[in-house]
Amino acid sequence: MRCSAAVLLMRAPSREYRAEVAARTDATWRRALMIPGLLALMFGLLNSTAAVGHVSASLVGDEILCWAFVPAVQLLTGAVLIRSAGTRRVTFPRAIELLFAAHGPWSLWLVCTTLLQTVYPDPYVVIGSGVVPMTITAFMLIVFGREVLGLSGRQARLRAAAHQAVTVLMIVTYIELATRLSVRIIGAVGS
Secondary structure, X not given: OOOOHHHHHHHOHHHHHHHHHHOOOOOOHHHHOHHHHHHHHHHHHHHHHHXXXXXXXXXXXXXXXXXXXXXXXXXXXXXXXXXXXXXXXXXXXXXXXXXHHHHHHXXXXXXXXXXXXXXXXXXXXXXXXXXXXXXXXXXXHHHHHHHOOOOOHHHHHHXXXXXXXXXXXXXXXXXXXXXXXXXXXXXXXXX
């Protein structure tokens, strides 16, 4: 039984990215945008499940509309990462496609935390456990920079760090805007 491409990429990112670049497969924009679209669908399904424990077409549709900004922002930050490299070994749409292929750790984390939330709802576990996919993704971004964009190790590390810093800033900003977490933390510390 062959593992999925996402699992192979998580297990051996250097080898898999090298093979993908060597395959010289070109991507259309339609193909490059398919994974962000599937992520929006996944967010709709998972958020429906986490919120009410079931899915319906209208609820999933609403959740997709509410969460479509996440893949859109990822697409924007990914485009900046790719453009900032100046050079790349594949076309721009293919680079986008290969960048989104590194979403495996986050997708797996989202599925696991959604399942966990249905039996043990604890937002702090969700927030704290996010360090795991973030770390794996950072490593995969460094490999992406080296193998797909043709960057030196140092350049790849700097760009991956900048990309992850922007991602973390957006996550923290979203959490703050959605939950006023800082006020809750200040209240907990003050009491």
